[in-house]
Amino acid sequence: xxxxxxxxxxxxxxxxxxxxxxxxxxxxxxxxxxxxxxxxxxxxxxxxxxxxxxxxxxxxxxxxxxxxxxxxxxxxxxxxxxxxxxxxxxxxxxxxxxxxxxxxxxxxxxxxxxxxxxxxxxxxxxxxxxxxxxxxxxxxxxxxxxxxxxxxxxxxxxxxxxxxxxxxxxxxxxxxxxxxxxxxxxxxxxxxxxxxxxxxxxxxxxxxxxxxxxxxxxxxxxxxxxxxxxxxxxxxxxxxxxxxxxxxxxxxxxxxxxxxxxxxxxxxxxxxxxxxxxxxxxxxxxxxxxxxxxxxxxxxxxxxxxxxxxxxxxxxxxxxxxxxxxxxxxxxxxxxxxxxxxxxxxxxxxxxxxxxxxxxxxxxxxxxxxxxxxxxxxxxxxxxxxxxxxxxxxxxxxxxxxxxxxxxxxxxxxxxxxxxxxxxxxxxxxxxxxxxxxxxxxxxxxxxxxxxxxxxxxxxxxxxxxxxxxxxxxxxxxxxxxxxxxxxxxxxxxxxxxxxxxxxxxxxxxxxxxxxxxxxxxxxxxxxxxxxxxxxxxxxxxxxxxxxxxxxxxxxxxxxxxxxxxxxxxxxxxxxxxxxxxxxxxxxxxxxxxxxxxxxxxxxxxxxxxxxxxxxxxxxxxxxxxx
Numbered sequence: 043x044x045x046x047x048x049x050x051x052x053x054x055x056x057x058x059x060x061x062x063x064x065x066x067x068x069x070x071x072x073x074x075x076x077x078x079x080x081x082x083x084x085x086x087x088x089x090x091x092x093x094x095x096x097x098x099x100x101x102x103x104x105x106x107x108x109x110x111x112x113x114x115x116x117x118x119x120x121x122x123x124x125x126x127x128x129x130x131x132x133x134x135x136x137x138x139x140x141x142x143x144x145x146x147x148x149x150x151x152x153x154x155x156x157x158x159x160x161x162x163x164x165x166x167x168x169x170x171x172x173x174x175x176x177x178x179x180x181x182x183x184x185x186x187x188x189x190x191x192x193x194x195x196x197x198x199x200x201x202x203x204x205x206x207x208x209x210x211x212x213x214x215x216x217x218x219x220x221x222x223x224x225x226x227x228x229x230x231x232x233x234x235x236x237x238x239x240x241x242x243x244x245x246x247x248x249x250x251x252x253x254x255x256x257x258x259x260x261x262x263x264x265x266x267x268x269x270x271x272x273x274x275x276x277x278x279x280x281x282x283x284x285x286x287x288x289x290x291x292x293x294x295x296x297x298x299x300x301x302x303x304x305x306x307x308x309x310x311x312x313x314x315x316x317x318x319x320x321x322x323x324x325x326x327x328x329x330x331x332x333x334x335x336x337x338x339x340x341x342x343x344x345x346x347x348x349x350x351x352x353x354x355x356x357x358x359x360x361x362x363x364x365x366x367x368x369x370x371x372x373x374x375x376x377x378x379x380x381x382x383x384x385x386x387x388x389x390x391x392x393x394x395x396x397x398x399x400x401x402x403x404x405x406x407x408x409x410x411x412x413x414x415x416x417x418x419x420x421x422x423x424x425x426x427x428x429x430x431x432x433x434x435x436x437x438x439x440x441x442x443x444x445x446x447x448x449x450x451x452x453x454x455x456x457x458x459x460x461x462x463x464x465x466x467x468x469x470x471x472x473x474x475x476x477x478x479x480x481x482x483x484x485x486x487x488x489x490x491x492x493x494x495x496x497x498x499x500x501x502x503x504x505x506x507x508x509x510x511x512x513x514x515x516x517x518x519x520x521x522x523x524x525x526x527x528x529x530x531x532x533x534x535x536x537x538x539x540x541x542x543x544x545x546x547x548x549x550x551x552x553x554x555x556x557x558x559x560x561x562x563x564x565x566x567x568x569x570x571x572x573x574x575x576x577x578x579x580x581x582x583x584x585x586x587x588x589x590x591x592x593x594x595x596x597x598x599x600x601x602x603x604x605x606x607x608x609x610x611x612x613x614x615x616x617x618x619x620x621x622x623x624x625x626x627x628x629x630x631x632x633x634x635x636x637x638x639x640x641x642x643x644x645x646x647x648x649x650x651x652x653x654x655x656x657x658x659x660x661x662x663x664x665x666x667x668x669x
Contacts, residue, residue, distance in 0.1 A: 117418055118426075121281060122174045123330065123411040124167055127182035127378030128403035130218065131189025131201040133448050135159035135436060136404045138513065143383070143406050143433055146343040156436050157406035160204045161448070163434045164441035167208060170410055170432075178276045179211050182378035182400070183289055183334035186230065187218025188511055191459055191533035192451055197222065197236055199248045200451040206252040207443055212274045214287030214332035215255050216378060221538060223301025224269060231255055231270065242454060256287025256332065259313035263306045273317045275326055281415050282328065284321040286372070288313050289334040290360075290379060295563065296508070298540070299619035310335060311367045318371040327421040328413070329372045336380035336400050337361035344383035344407055344431050353395060354388035365398050367391060373422040374411060374429075375399070383407055385429040397429045407431045459530030464647025465656035466525055471513040476581060476667050480514055480535070481505055481572025482660040484639075487646030488542060489574035491637065492612040498544025498634040500612035502598060503574040504555070506622050509614065509639070510572075511537055516656075525656050532644055539638045540614035545630035550605040553596065554626040557588035563623040573664050574612075576600075580666040595666070614639050 135141050135158050142154045171177045185205060186198035193201040219227055225237075233250025235241040241248070258272035274285045288310045294302060314331045321329055337359030339348045348356030354365075361377050365388040368375065372390070374397045381403035390396045401407040414426035452459075472480040488503035512534045516525045547555075556579065560568045565587055580595035596603045603609075613627070615635075620628040636642070651657040 118414050118416050118423060119176055119279075119281060121283065121413040121415050122171070122177040123374070123376075123409075123413055124170060124177065124179040125181060125376045125399060125409045125411065126163075126401045126405065126407065127334070127376070128184040128216070128381050129181070129186075129201070129205070129405050130184055130403065131186055131193030131198055132158055132404040133160045133192055133200060133204055133444075133451075134190065135162070136406070137515075140404060140512070141406070143402060144343045145433070146341070146345055152343060155433050157434050158404050159434070159436060160208070160405060161440035161444040162436050162438055163405045163408065164204075164208050164444045165438045166432065166434050167408060168441070169438075170408070171209075176278055176281055176415075178283065179209050180285060180330065180332055180376055181205075181210055181213035182332045182376045183214045183216025183287075184218045184378060184403075185213060185216070187216070187221040188537055190512075190537070191530040192448070192455055194533060194537040195455055195458065195530075196242055196451065197226065197239070198230065199242065200447065202230060202248075202251050204444060204447055206249075207441075207447065210253045211276060212253055212285045212287070212332070213255055214334050215257050215260065215270070215289050216334040217289060217293040217296050219255065219289075220293060220297045220302055223298070224305060226301075227255070227270075256285065257289065258286050258317050259288040259291065259308040259310055260293075261306050261308060263304050269305060272313070273321060275321070275324075280417065282326050282420065283413070283415070284318075284326040284329045285332055286314050286317045286321070286329065287332040292563070295623050296621055298616050298621070300615070311364055314372060315369040318369045322371055325420065327371070327419065328415055330413075331368060331372050331375045333361070333364065333375055333377045334379050335360050335364060336377045336382060337384065337386075337398075338380060339382055339384040339386075342382075344402060344433065346384070348384045348386040354386050354398075357384055357386050357388075357398075361398060362388060365390070365396065370394055370396075372396070373413065373424060374427065376409070378403075383431050385409060385411075385431055394424055395427070396424065397427050399429050399431070401431055406434055408434060455530070459528060459533075461529045462526050463529050463532055463644045464527040465651040465653055466514060466516045466527055467656040467658045469513060469516050470659045472507075472510050476568075476570045477662050477665040478507065478510070478572060479659045479662065480510055481507060482575070482662070482664065483514075483646075483657075484510060484536070484643060485572045485574040486660065487643050488612045488614075488639065490646060490649075491642040492542060492544050498612065498636060499610045500544045501610050502577045503612040504617065505572040505613070506617055507570060507572060508622060509536065509538060509540070509616065511535060525653075527647055527651075529644070532647065533640060536640045536643055538614075538616070539640045540616050541638055542612060542636035542642055543615050543618045543630075544610055544612050544634045544636065545618055545627075546608050546632040547611050547627075547630055548605065549603040549607050549609065551626050551629060552603060552609060552611070553591070553593055553605065555624055556591045556596065558624050558626060560590040561587040569622045570665070575660075575664070578664050578666070580668065582668040584668060612636075 141158050143157045146152050186201050254274050255270050257270040260269040276283050291307050293307045337357045340356045370390040370392040377400045383402040385399045387395045388398050399409045401409045409431050411429040414423040470480045472478050485503045485505045492498040492500040576599045578597045580592040
């Protein structure tokens with residue numbers, strides 16, 4: 043948000059406050075409703091001004107004064123909507139394939155383009171805004187959480203500072219905004235030093251997000267009130283656009299249960315439609331939904347035409363059904379979660395064309411959508427909406443304020459980040475297969491750490507694949523040399539720092555857990571647990587649902603699993619809470635809490651590797667797959 047486009051709060055008829063881009067930042071306060079979280083009272087925090095001369099603010103100030111093509115007295119005006127999603131704290135350019143996008147050429151061939159990095163994203167967004175009197179920037183969640191070490195080590199304060207500088211006006215929450223629970227989300231929104239680690243720099247207090255996070259479908263179970271404001275109204279020069287923010291209803295299945303106690307995650311469609319009516323009653327007829335749920339286009343190319351042969355024919359997944367049921371009052375949907383790139387047209391329930399977009403992930407793309415606003419009807423001329431994804435290329439000038447921010451946090455992180463913690467002989471990657479080398483390594487580390495009687499007596503370990511966020515790379519990264527694994531690299535692999543648990547499960551419950559990998563909510567997209575050495579079984583993917591698990595094949599150290607016997611099982615606290623659809627894990631007994639998963643991994647690397655004897659990638663063969 044620039045100095046010329048700010049939000050203040052004013053009471054709406056339904057209780058939540060409406061934010062209007064009209065007043066100077068120094069007068070703006072953000073209310074939220076997080077005060078009800080377990081007695082939390084840090085609400086109404088005053089937003090701080092951007093520093094004078096911040097790049098982007100001056101450009102938008104100039105645009106406010108008028109520019110060529112300004113049609114302020116015309117019946118219609120074009121509003122630029124810039125959007126992105128699933129940033130995940132990638133301040134620095136993502137590495138490997140995670141830092142590239144695919145482009146399809148006119149002749150059908152493809153090429154990859156290096157993309158991403160906050161220094162480049164800032165430049166691209168600021169260039170895109172030039173000459174635009176009406177420009178608003180929005181996001182669809184997962185801006186923080188599951189972040190690289192540079193952000194995650196400091197509980198994502200660096201990412202929020204960067205997003206403030208980027209000029210973000212509003213965002214929905216994603217599931218990863220809840221990684222550290224609702225209390226921490228309150229601090230991220232309203233500011234303040236970390237409750238246990240304090241402030242990271244002397245004399246500098248974290249100011250919080252200068253944009254509102256929206257949670258229309260996340261409510262307190264007791265009061266029914268939204269956790270954060272459900273909607274936001276952006277206004278400039280008489281143009282008013284409402285934003286409704288929701289996260290996926292299934293968030294409780296993929297975050298730590300303890301952090302969201304007392305919260306309810308409601309139906310996305312119902313929440314959007316409810317607040318579309320509220321905005322309509324307030325005279326706001328132009329509405330955009332920011333939705334942390336997405337789809338899967340038929341091509342991985344960011345410029346794929348997903349409206350070929352007809353509107354929305356080239357995309358599938360949850361977003362299709364949602365888009366078809368969201369009220370026609372909503373003019374566009376900005377989505378996320380699936381980390382895919384698309385700009386599609388999916389008809390609304392009235393059969394009218396409606397734009398649905400997603401900008402991949404990690405700041406590699408941004409979406410530029412033109413919304414034609416009719417001053418007489420106060421609505422968007424739907425037939426005039428145009429949208430496209432653009433690559434955040436690295437061939438542009440770096441934004442100097444972002445470079446300064448990254449350098450500042452890097453200096454704070456360096457003593458920890460650059461410390462060697464292990465040595466590997468080759469890359470230990472995490473390919474999209476049922477059994478993964480890095481998954482085996484992590485499960486082995488967890489078993490070894492918790493096998494001793496006084497550590498829990500674990501007999502096997504299970505690791506959720508979604509908790510492995512990056513490969514472990516043997517190539518030089520910075521100055522530490524080939525084959526060295528630093529603390530920062532280990533953190534990037536396992537950024538959640540979940541606490542390890544050892545629990546009692548029966549053999550029957552273990553069988554059920556293996557079946558839940560490939561059935562129920564996981565049937566369409568299986569979540570195959572990574573298993574420690576000595577635990578083996580067969581998956582028959584030619585079958586469906588729970589039948590994919592060949593029960594007679596399940597062995598522990600060569601012995602068949604006994605359904606009536608009790609086993610001590612190591613896993614992280616996310617899994618013991620039933621995360622990723624493993625409801626049976628919540629039935630555990632006799633829980634012992636151990637060290638964090640990151641500490642366990644680092645200890646294993648230290649014990650099993652040295653400069654002269656690096657650790658080799660673990661062999662596969664624990665899970666036999668029939669296809």
